Amino acid sequence: MGASEAASAALGTSRPTVIVDDVHVDYQVYATGKRARTETRALRRPTGMRESRTIHALRGVSLTAYEGDSIGVVGHNGSGKSTLMRTIAGLSAPVRGAVYADGQPALLGVNAALIGDLSGERNVVLGGLALGMSREEVAARYDEIVDFAGIGSAIDLPMATYSSGMGARLRFAIAASATHRVLLVDEALAVGDAAFRQRSESRIKELRDEAGTVFLVSHSMGTIRETCTRGIWIDHGELRADGPVDEVVTAYEKSVR
Ligand SMILES: Nc1ncnc2c1ncn2[C@@H]1O[C@H](COP(=O)(O)OP(=O)(O)OP(=O)(O)O)[C@@H](O)[C@H]1O
Structure with missing residues (x-):
């Protein structure tokens, strides 16, 4: 020392x-x-x-x-x-x-660069890898991410067919699935209905406990x-x-x- x-x-x-x-x-x-x-x-x-x-x-x-x-x-x-x-x-x-x-x-909500022509499912994998997760980690968290996004069977459709709210929810769910040493949360990026916002807020609290530093x-x-x-x-x-x-x-x- x-x-x-x-x-x-x-x-x-x-x-x-x-x-x-x-x-x-x-x-x-x-x-x-x-x-x-x-x-x-x-x-x-x-x-x-x-x-x-x-x-x-x-x-x-x-x-x-x-x-x-x-x-x-x-x-x-x-x-x-x-x-x-x-x-x-x-x-x-x-x-x-x-x-x-x-x-x-990690700036929650925008870091995952997703591709419109690919299904939500493929984008979850891509986004997870882009956030530094291994394939195994992505596979282990896949169900959790999809449940969190709450977009149902639309997960099999190309992202280009999503409403802007659905896309934003999936991006948020992917970003929120990883833990980060420095986490930046811009509420302007938080989207969705009351139930989704509540899920996001409690996930942000968990991430804050896991992260070294959080900016909100x-x-x-x-x-x-x-x-x-x-x-x-x-x-x-x-x-x-x-x-x-x-x-x-x-x-x-x-x-x-
Ligand atoms: N991409 C951009 N191109 C040009 N000007 C921009 C861009 N992004 C922000 N600005 C300008 O930079 C300044 C700061 O914007 P910024 O979005 O950082 O403010 P903010 O405090 O986050 O605002 P808000 O509370 O409305 O979200 C503003 O004058 C804004 O118009």
């Missing part, structure tokens, strides 16, 4: 699982509409050239997550919460700064308070607060009142 590890052990501190170091993420968008046309004209752009606009979705966010943390991520619409989750999962690249993570953080993005302050110990408030792409969940949620609630 090295000196710093010995010091950590003595202090009872846990290991960092995710380090977000001064992360900046931009999106390039092409503007249309009256205002954009007026602005474009003012710049006397050559015809045929569309005006591109840069959206600074994250502006220098830094934080460290530790083993055992369950972190509620709050902030108004468009503040950058989903972008932060996508960046931690490695799905969006920072233009500046970096993310260091222990293993591959939600607009429900009740869910955040119930599920998380630490809170992070993202405001206009910046980290406005980071601390005990009750403090952060109370401060956020005051600001929106």
Whole structure:
């Protein structure tokens, strides 16, 4: 054991699982509409050239997550919460700064890249393998995944024939079947009827107990308070607060009142 590890052990501190170091993420968008046309004209752009606009979705966010943390991520619409989750999962690249993570953080709901022409059954196998399970593990969890998705005999049909809700439920079921060291749950991705949501919530709780670290993005302050110990408030792409969940949620609630 090295000196710093010995010091950590003595202090009872846990290991960092995710380090977000001064992360900046931009999106390039092409503007249309009256205002954009007026602005474009003012710049006397050559015809045929569309005006591109840069959206600074994250502006220098830094934080460290530790083993055992369950972190509620709050902030108004468009503040950058989903972008932060996508960046931690490695799905969006920072233009500046970096993310260091222990293993591959899993963003629940979207990591499984499924194929429309294949049946739900084949996609369960594919998705499971993509999440790092062995064929045997996929076979062992197959029934559980299909039951969880609750799509019945449609599991034999090509996924292209599914409604968007059915597809999302199956993707969620596949992603939720694996355990992850760092789990990112964006509630915007949680779908389905009341019964499915209830199944998802209790599965998220189980996964949280199994995972090292969980991030949960939600607009429900009740869910955040119930599920998380630490809170992070993202405001206009910046980290406005980071601390005990009750403090952060109370401060956020005051600001929106
Ligand atoms: N793919 C994209 N292309 C262009 N702009 C994007 C894209 N995704 C997000 N944005 C912009 O980046 C900013 C942050 O968006 P983000 O989805 O991270 O916010 P959020 O806090 O998760 O919002 P919400 O609570 O509404 O889900 C917003 O201004 C949004 O319009």
